[in-house]
Amino acid sequence: MNIPSVLRKRFEAALNGLVEEPAPYLEMIRSSQEPKFGDYQANMAMSLGKKLGKPPREVAQMIVDRLDVAEICTPPEIAGPGFINLTLKKEWLIETLTAAKSDRRTGVGTTESPRTILIDFSGPNVAKPMHVGHIRSTVIGNALAKMLRFYGHRVITDNHLGDWGTQFGMIIYGYRNFLSRESYLQNPLEELARLYRLVRQLMDYHKKVTALPEYQDKANFLKRKLDELERQPDQEGLDRDTEKSLKKERQRLESQIFAMLEEIQTVAEKIKSVVNDPVMVKLSQEHARIGEAVLEETSKLHHGDAENRRLWSEILVFCRQDIERIYNRLGITFDHSLGESFYNDMLPGLVTRLLEQGIARETEGAVGIFLPGREVPMLIRKKDGAFLYATTDLATIEYRVKTFQPDTVLYVVDFRQSLHFEQFFAAAGQMGYHVELIHVKFGTILGEDGTPFKTRSGDTVDLESLLDEAEKRACDIVTANDTEKTLSREQIEETAGRIGIGAMIYADLSQNRESDYVFSYDKMLAMNGNTATYLQYAYARVRSLFTKGAIDAAALRDDPSVEILLTKPVERELALQLLKFEETLELALRDYRPNLLAAYLYELANVYSSFFERCPVLKAESAVVRNSRLVLSDLTARILRQGLELLGIQTVEKM
Ligand code: ARG
Numbered sequence: 001m002n003i004p005s006v007l008r009k010r011f012e013a014a015l016n017g018l019v020e021e022p023a024p025y026l027e028m029i030r031s032s033q034e035p036k037f038g039d040y041q042a043n044m045a046m047s048l049g050k051k052l053g054k055p056p057r058e059v060a061q062m063i064v065d066r067l068d069v070a071e072i073c074t075p076p077e078i079a080g081p082g083f084i085n086l087t088l089k090k091e092w093l094i095e096t097l098t099a100a101k102s103d104r105r106t107g108v109g110t111t112e113s114p115r116t117i118l119i120d121f122s123g124p125n126v127a128k129p130m131h132v133g134h135i136r137s138t139v140i141g142n143a144l145a146k147m148l149r150f151y152g153h154r155v156i157t158d159n160h161l162g163d164w165g166t167q168f169g170m171i172i173y174g175y176r177n178f179l180s181r182e183s184y185l186q187n188p189l190e191e192l193a194r195l196y197r198l199v200r201q202l203m204d205y206h207k208k209v210t211a212l213p214e215y216q217d218k219a220n221f222l223k224r225k226l227d228e229l230e231r232q233p234d235q236e237g238l239d240r241d242t243e244k245s246l247k248k249e250r251q252r253l254e255s256q257i258f259a260m261l262e263e264i265q266t267v268a269e270k271i272k273s274v275v276n277d278p279v280m281v282k283l284s285q286e287h288a289r290i291g292e293a294v295l296e297e298t299s300k301l302h303h304g305d306a307e308n309r310r311l312w313s314e315i316l317v318f319c320r321q322d323i324e325r326i327y328n329r330l331g332i333t334f335d336h337s338l339g340e341s342f343y344n345d346m347l348p349g350l351v352t353r354l355l356e357q358g359i360a361r362e363t364e365g366a367v368g369i370f371l372p373g374r375e376v377p378m379l380i381r382k383k384d385g386a387f388l389y390a391t392t393d394l395a396t397i398e399y400r401v402k403t404f405q406p407d408t409v410l411y412v413v414d415f416r417q418s419l420h421f422e423q424f425f426a427a428a429g430q431m432g433y434h435v436e437l438i439h440v441k442f443g444t445i446l447g448e449d450g451t452p453f454k455t456r457s458g459d460t461v462d463l464e465s466l467l468d469e470a471e472k473r474a475c476d477i478v479t480a481n482d483t484e485k486t487l488s489r490e491q492i493e494e495t496a497g498r499i500g501i502g503a504m505i506y507a508d509l510s511q512n513r514e515s516d517y518v519f520s521y522d523k524m525l526a527m528n529g530n531t532a533t534y535l536q537y538a539y540a541r542v543r544s545l546f547t548k549g550a551i552d553a554a555a556l557r558d559d560p561s562v563e564i565l566l567t568k569p570v571e572r573e574l575a576l577q578l579l580k581f582e583e584t585l586e587l588a589l590r591d592y593r594p595n596l597l598a599a600y601l602y603e604l605a606n607v608y609s610s611f612f613e614r615c616p617v618l619k620a621e622s623a624v625v626r627n628s629r630l631v632l633s634d635l636t637a638r639i640l641r642q643g644l645e646l647l648g649i650q651t652v653e654k655m
Pocket of ligand 1: 120122123124125160161162393396411413
């Protein structure tokens with residue numbers, strides 16, 4: 001049941017004849033923020049008043065006179081400047097909940113306008129271990145896929161793997177120069193990861209050695225500027241504004257210098273890590289040209305060099321196994337995993353075609369697409385003939401339109417790629433693709449110090465070790481909670497897995513996706529507060545009620561003689577919250593925001609908790625009341641489970 005949508009239909013009928021285009025006004029029906037304003041509010045009388053040139057209260061009265069909601073609401077009230085307050089009738093709530101009680105989908109319908117939606121998410125650059133940065137796209141994309149599917153859309157998920165980039169040049173170079181056959185045979189993944197790290201360390205070292213003097217020059221330059229500013233004679237007689245702007249300038253320089261010095265220190269430490277290690281010193285001398293050599297290996301791969309292609313496919317098999325293991329732990333699958341390599345052969349033809357059609361032009365030896373309002377073109381072929389990230393995305397959209405005929409494509413990608421997507425969407429428009437393209441962007445995960453989450457040595461944090469740690473901590477919690485030692489070792493591990501992984505997923509999804517958030521195990525695993533652990537606990541608590549009372553929930557659901565009574569105010573509050581699942585889903589999907597679903601579930605758990613405090617269930621005053629409360633409890637549990645499931649989080653029966 002989507003209550004606002006039911007109300008919208010009634011209001012549409014009332015507005016017909018009053019206004020030509022009722023649609024935008026119907027959007028102004030929303031859930032009330034305070035109980036004294038009823039359950040829902042219709043706020044269109046104010047803007048409609050302006051349009052009709054009538055006082056809003058008068059317009060509100062006109063609407064109410066034409067509105068037929070008699071069996072749904074008590075008589076609508078007009079309040080303040082012209083708000084129409086709607087309070088649902090108890091009988092209607094009961095009737096609607098009774099239908100939901102035995103419904104497989106707890107009364108949640110499907111969208112009236114199903115679309116075909118392709119979701120491009122996760123897309124890690126394989127051949128290097130997945131790191132913390134990958135979790136956001138992966139869990140947000142997965143939740144959106146599940147939510148959209150549940151709401152009746154046709155969803156296609158595609159993991160646009162970065163399986164063709166420089167990182168393969170790095171591994172191939174490592175394979176050729178540093179491979180330990182023995183380790184590779186024993187544990188190929190570990191050996192490949194070692195090669196990747198080694199090559200990266202050497203490349204970094206050479207880059208940093210060149211960069212260090214530049215950084216120092218820059219820092220000195222900034223220091224001189226600051227000195228000059230401070231030595232400026234006679235700053236006394238200056239007016240307030242000049243003084244202020246001088247002060248600002250000084251602060252700006254100071255913080256730039258500080259940042260530069262910090263950077264110099266990290267760079268110096270990285271360099272030291274090589275210099276202090278005789279083996280690394282030797283390697284760095286022997287591989288002084290490593291940066292260029294890696295690019296050559298990549299280029300050979302892209303141009304069809306047989307040996308590099310062979311190595312690439314050999315390595316790719318292991319890389320895919322590696323990420324598959326992580327997806328398994330997160331419980332995520334994809335319909336397709338068409339990586340960048342899949343499109344490689346389409347790129348030359350695409351560029352030629354775009355040139356012929358005049359959509360792309362040569363520019364300083366390269367090829368680019370010039371977009372309105374932008375001076376710099378979006379490059380699709382470099383001077384040296386290499387193709388770019390954007391070229392692949394253009395080939396990909398062409399393929400997707402042809403193969404899947406989507407109405408919408410969602411790209412769940414870090415906000416830092418905003419410019420890329422703006423340009424690429426504009427270019428796709430010039431190519432004549434009018435499919436809806438949306439960049440579902442998200443912010444950064446921060447460490448407790450408020451800067452992007454890194455390890456102590458400044459490296460990216462490996463995703464797998466994060467999952468391990470979350471599970472380990474969850475295991476401690478589960479073990480400590482199991483005071484009566486009723487859980488077996490396997491049960492504890494299984495439960496800890498669901499709780500640990502669930503905590504990480506929920507910590508991400510409960511945030512507005514565009515904000516940054518701080519990664520904290522303690523917060524995400526807290527039993528109280530807006531966490532998966534709290535919701536999983538709420539679910540398990542309801543389930544234990546059924547175990548304790550030896551009640552068959554399914555039988556209760558299907559028993560037509562079981563009545564729902566809403567005797568206490570908190571029962572009514574719970575009933576209303578239970579019926580808001582569908583509208584939440586609709587709202588969350590409008591702008592692709594799983595956090596709205598998370599917030600709804602959290603609120604549901606809170607309302608249930610007050611209900612549970614005030615309304616005895618197993619010890620209710622009569623069998624009728626008891627059954628009614630059991631039905632409300634069962635619906636709560638099912639919605640919690642379904643809602644968490646849509647977020648990609650599993651529940652546990654006991655914890
Ligand atoms: N591999 C890319 C990265 O790690 C993300 C891919 C996103 N999808 C896309 N179609 N561009 O940055």
